[in-house]
Amino acid sequence: MLTSIKDECAIAGIGQTEISKLSGRSELQLAAECVKAAIEDAGLKPTDIDGMTGFTLDHVDEIEVARTVGIPELRLLSRMPHGGGAPMSLVHQAVMAIASGMCQAVVGYRAMNGRSGARYSSGVAEGPETTDRISWGWYMPYGLLTPACWVAMHTMRYLHEYGATDEGLAEIAVTQRKFAANNPIALFYGKPITMEDYYDAPFIVEPLRLYDCCIETDGGAAFVVTSAERAKDLPHPPAVIRGAAQGSAFDQEVMTSFYRENITYLPEYDLVADQCYAQSGLGPDDLDAAIIYDAFTSIILFQLESFRFCKRGEAHEWVKGGTLDLDGRLPCNTHGGLLSEGYVHGINGLAEGVRLIRGTSVNQPTKKTDHVLVTSGASMPTSAIIIGKLN
Amino acid sequence: MSDLSKEETEKNAATGGDAPAAVQRMRPVIGHDNRWWWDRINEGELPIQRCKECGTLRHPPRPMCWKCQSLEWDHVIASGRGIVYSFVVVHRPPFPGYEYPLVVAVIELEEGTRIVSNLVGIEPGDVKIGIPVEVSIGNVDETLKLPLFRPVNQE
Numbered sequence: 001m002l003t004s005i006k007d008e009c010a011i012a013g014i015g016q017t018e019i020s021k022l023s024g025r026s027e028l029q030l031a032a033e034c035v036k037a038a039i040e041d042a043g044l045k046p047t048d049i050d051g052m053t054g055f056t057l058d059h060v061d062e063i064e065v066a067r068t069v070g071i072p073e074l075r076l077l078s079r080m081p082h083g084g085g086a087p088m089s090l091v092h093q094a095v096m097a098i099a100s101g102m103c104q105a106v107v108g109y110r111a112m113n114g115r116s117g118a119r120y121s122s123g124v125a126e127g128p129e130t131t132d133r134i135s136w137g138w139y140m141p142y143g144l145l146t147p148a149c150w151v152a153m154h155t156m157r158y159l160h161e162y163g164a165t166d167e168g169l170a171e172i173a174v175t176q177r178k179f180a181a182n183n184p185i186a187l188f189y190g191k192p193i194t195m196e197d198y199y200d201a202p203f204i205v206e207p208l209r210l211y212d213c214c215i216e217t218d219g220g221a222a223f224v225v226t227s228a229e230r231a232k233d234l235p236h237p238p239a240v241i242r243g244a245a246q247g248s249a250f251d252q253e254v255m256t257s258f259y260r261e262n263i264t265y266l267p268e269y270d271l272v273a274d275q276c277y278a279q280s281g282l283g284p285d286d287l288d289a290a291i292i293y294d295a296f297t298s299i300i301l302f303q304l305e306s307f308r309f310c311k312r313g314e315a316h317e318w319v320k321g322g323t324l325d326l327d328g329r330l331p332c333n334t335h336g337g338l339l340s341e342g343y344v345h346g347i348n349g350l351a352e353g354v355r356l357i358r359g360t361s362v363n364q365p366t367k368k369t370d371h372v373l374v375t376s377g378a379s380m381p382t383s384a385i386i387i388g389k390l391n
Numbered sequence: 392m393s394d395l396s397k398e399e400t401e402k403n404a405a406t407g408g409d410a411p412a413a414v415q416r417m418r419p420v421i422g423h424d425n426r427w428w429w430d431r432i433n434e435g436e437l438p439i440q441r442c443k444e445c446g447t448l449r450h451p452p453r454p455m456c457w458k459c460q461s462l463e464w465d466h467v468i469a470s471g472r473g474i475v476y477s478f479v480v481v482h483r484p485p486f487p488g489y490e491y492p493l494v495v496a497v498i499e500l501e502e503g504t505r506i507v508s509n510l511v512g513i514e515p516g517d518v519k520i521g522i523p524v525e526v527s528i529g530n531v532d533e534t535l536k537l538p539l540f541r542p543v544n545q546e
Binding site: 121122123129133134135136137138139140141142143144145146149152153154156157160202203204205206207251256258259263 | 416417418419420421422424425450451457476477478479480481482483484486489492493495497504505507508509515520531535537
C-alpha cells in the first residue's frame with residue numbers, strides 16, 4: 001500500500017478562458033472551453049481523461065462537460081463543497097484517484113458567469129430548508145448577507161487583538177494590482193492603483209474597503225492531473241504535487257465560525273498546513289512563492305500565520321515593505337489574484353501556481369521558484385497543495 | 392467612486408432600488424431543530440440551549456450535545472447582558488428592509504455563548520469591541536420579532 005502521495009502525481013495541463021464582466025456565453029461553454037484547453041495543454045486527448053472533479057456550487061454538471069468535450073468514460077465523479085474552500089480539494093481528489101490507481105488522468109474545472117450571472121455580492125438566497133440555510137438563517141435577519149460581511153467580522157477582531165492597522169492590507173491590494181496591470185488576461189490589465197486610491201475608496205463592510213474585496217467576473221479555468229511518471233513525457237515541465245490536503249476544524253461553520261474561543265485565526269488552515277508539510281517533508285522556509293486565496297486582503301494574513309511564514313498575530317507587519325513583491329521573501333499572487341486578475345474561484349490561481357513552476361508567469365520572479373504553495377478560501381472547510389519542479 | 396448619500400441609502404433600504412416592493416428583512420430559517428428557540432423569542436425571552444446530561448450550553452441550537460452526544464436538552468433564559476466580541480459596519484451593497492450603515496455584532500453573553508445580532512441605539516462610529524450591551528427583544532416589522540442589542544448606560 002502507498003504510504004505517501006509525495007511526488008506520485010503532477011499537474012500536466014492548465015486551461016483558462018478570458019476573464020470578463022460579460023462572457024456572452026453559457027457556463028457550460030466556458031467549462032467546455034477551459035477543460036478542452038487544459039487537456040490540450042497536457043498534450044492529451046479527451047479520450048485520455050477518465051475522472052472529473054468540480055465544485056458543488058458549479059451550475060454545470062460534470063457529465064454535461066464530459067459529453068460536450070467528448071470525454072467518453074468516467075471512473076471518478078466528484079464535487080467538492082463550500083465554495084472558495086474547494087479549489088485545492090479538487091487536486092486532492094485527483095491525487096487520491098491517481099495515486100491509488102483508480103484513474104489515469106483527472107480533469108478539474110470551475111466555470112462561472114460570476115458577474116453577468118449569479119453574483120455572490122447579491123447575498124444569501126431563499127431556498128428549501130437545509131442545514132446550510134438553517135445556518136444562514138441565524139445571520140440573514142440581521143443583514144449579515146455577503147462574504148465581505150462574514151470575513152470582516154474575523155478581520156475586526158484580528159485588528160483589535162493585535163493592535164493592527166490596515167497598512168498591510170493596503171500594501172497587499174496595491175502590490176497585487178501592480179501584478180494584474182502587467183497581466184494581459186487580468187480584468188485590471190493596465191490599471192494600477194496607488195495607496196491614495198486605496199484609502200480614498202469607500203468602505204464596503206468596515207473594516208474592509210473597496211480594494212480589500214475581490215472582483216466578480218465571468219470565466220472558466222481547468223487543470224489536468226496525471227501520474228508524475230507519465231507527466232515526464234508530456235509537453236510541459238510537470239508541476240509535481242508534493243502535498244495535497246483538505247481540512248475542516250472544530251466548530252466549523254461556512255464563513256461564520258464565530259463561536260470558537262478565538263476567531264483571529266482559522267484552525268482549518270492549520271490542519272491543511274500541517275498535512276501539506278508532513279506529506280512533502282517541506283516547511284515554510286522551503287516555499288519560494290505562493291498563491292494564497294485572496295477573496296479579501298485580510299484572509300491572506302490568517303493563511304500566512306497558519307502556514308507559519310510568521311508568528312500568530314504578526315502577519316499584518318510581516319507583509320509590509322515588499323515581502324509579497326516579486327523580489328520579496330514570498331512573491332504572492334503574481335497573476336494579480338482574485339483581487340485583481342479575476343474571480344474564477346481559485347482555479348485561476350492554480351494555473352498561475354503551475355506557471356510559476358514552469359517559469360512562464362508574466363510576472364515570473366527572477367529568483368528560483370522550485371516550490372509553490374497554492375491555497376483555498378477562508379473561514380470554511382478548506383484545502384491546499386504544495387507543487388514543485390521535477391527532481 | 393463616492394459613498395451613496397444618506398438619502399439614497401435610505402431610499403434603497405426602503406425600496407430595494409429597482410427590486411419589487413418586499414420591504415422586509417430576510418426571515419430566519421425555521422426548522423425542527425430551532426423552532427422552539429424562535430418561539431421563546433416571540434415570547435420575549437432569549438433562550439440558550441442546555442444539555443440535560445452534562446449541562447453544556449450551546450448556540451446555535453443543534454439536536455445533539457457535541458460534548459457528550461446526549462439527545463436530551465432543555466434551555467436556560469439568558470440574562471440578556473453581554474459584551475461586543477466583534478462587529479462590522481455594513482455599507483454596501485444595500486439590501487431592501489435594512490437601514491445603512493448597519494452594525495452587526497457577535498455578542499458574547501454573560502453565560503458564555505455567543506450570538507450574532509444588530510446593535511441599535513449607538514452611532515456606528517462609537518461601537519467598540521468590549522462595550523457592555525443588553526438585549527432588547529422587539530418587532531422590526533409587522534411580523535418579525537428579533538433579539539437586538541443596545542449599549543448599557545454606564546454611570
